[in-house]
Amino acid sequence: MKRVLYIVPVLAFAAAAALLGSRLGHDPQALPSALIDRPVPNFALPSPLEGAPGLATGDLKGRVTLVNIFASWCVPCGVEHPELTKLAREGRVAVVGINYKDKTADVRRWLGQLGNPFARIGQDLDGRVAIEWGVYGVPESFIVDAEGRIRFRHAGPLRPEDVTDRILPLIAKLGG
Amino acid sequence: MTRASGNIAPLIAAMFACAIVLGPSFSAAVEPGEILADPALEARAREIGRELRCLVCQNQSIDDSNAALARDLRRLVRERVSAGENKDQVIAHVVARYGNFVRLKPPMEKSTYLLWFGPALALIAGVLAVRLLYRRKRAGAAPAERLDRSERARLDRLLRRE
Numbered sequence: 001m002k003r004v005l006y007i008v009p010v011l012a013f014a015a016a017a018a019l020l021g022s023r024l025g026h027d028p029q030a031l032p033s034a035l036i037d038r039p040v041p042n043f044a045l046p047s048p049l050e051g052a053p054g055l056a057t058g059d060l061k062g063r064v065t066l067v068n069i070f071a072s073w074c075v076p077c078g079v080e081h082p083e084l085t086k087l088a089r090e091g092r093v094a095v096v097g098i099n100y101k102d103k104t105a106d107v108r109r110w111l112g113q114l115g116n117p118f119a120r121i122g123q124d125l126d127g128r129v130a131i132e133w134g135v136y137g138v139p140e141s142f143i144v145d146a147e148g149r150i151r152f153r154h155a156g157p158l159r160p161e162d163v164t165d166r167i168l169p170l171i172a173k174l175g176g
Numbered sequence: 177m178t179r180a181s182g183n184i185a186p187l188i189a190a191m192f193a194c195a196i197v198l199g200p201s202f203s204a205a206v207e208p209g210e211i212l213a214d215p216a217l218e219a220r221a222r223e224i225g226r227e228l229r230c231l232v233c234q235n236q237s238i239d240d241s242n243a244a245l246a247r248d249l250r251r252l253v254r255e256r257v258s259a260g261e262n263k264d265q266v267i268a269h270v271v272a273r274y275g276n277f278v279r280l281k282p283p284m285e286k287s288t289y290l291l292w293f294g295p296a297l298a299l300i301a302g303v304l305a306v307r308l309l310y311r312r313k314r315a316g317a318a319p320a321e322r323l324d325r326s327e328r329a330r331l332d333r334l335l336r337r338e
Binding site: 032033034035041101126127128131132133134136137 | 231232244245248249252271272273274275276277
């Protein structure tokens with residue numbers, strides 16, 4: 001009986017190690033989106049660029065689309081910019097942007113310097129549309145399927161491995 | 177010394193009273209320009225704001241946080257409240273966009289059972305462990321088995337040597 005009891009701490013340790021181990025690598029600050037598998041919110045935004053198309057709910061149907069929330073004042077947005085440019089150039093997914101709480105002159109300069117990967121941009125001056133999307137910081141990226149439903153959300157800058165490991169496989173699955 | 181502390185006591189009491197009365201309004205990050213003209217609606221907005229988590233700071237309510245997103249959410253709450261929505265409706269509106277994590281008072285559901293019942297389970301496990309320990313101790317304190325013949329002989333030898 002006593003011998004058997006010796007195994008209790010071992011089992012307790014194994015259980016704790018398994019629980020904690022399974023949580024390793026999770027970012028405790030990263031939150032799941034409440035909008036996964038839901039239709040994109042209703043919105044319509046004008047473009048910050050002259051004579052360019054804005055972005056509205058209807059534009060996100062018919063094609064798999066990556067929606068990127070960005071701002072010129074957001075440093076990580078500049079870091080992920082090459083990834084968006086590459087995705088836009090490869091053409092497997094439509095890349096559109098929502099410009100978050102930015103000044104028109106600033107975003108024009110930013111896109112002029114780095115290049116504009118976005119087919120369409122909506123300018124969200126007061127951040128209200130971003131709240132509709134459940135955004136809590138820039139940058140964030142969403143994958144919207146051809147039916148206009150949100151299928152994936154990534155908070156923070158897109159790293160090359162995020163694109164190759166998660167985004168491209170999902171686009172392929174959705175038939176982008 | 178006793179006289180001095182006797183004089184200070186009412187002062188300390190007054191300070192505590194001030195802290196209790198004024199504390200909540202000081203701790204809130206709500207700015208004067210945001211406050212609704214109707215005190216009843218503002219009170220409802222405050223009640224809701226205290227239960228909504230600021231997604232940027234994550235351990236503050238939107239009422240306590242100076243983050244820009246918290247301010248935007250406070251404004252959203254006030255718009256909804258002014259439009260005549262009750263507390264549950266406003267919270268449901270925000271939860272639909274940000275998920276249950278935005279609630280500082282988590283709802284009772286499958287994914288939160290461990291959160292709600294975890295402490296009680298830990299207490300029960302602790303009580304059981306303590307009981308087991310005591311029971312074993314009592315068993316250990318029970319009279320030892322009698323010595324067998326060889327042990328008795330050895331004890332006698334040792335005692336005699338003394």
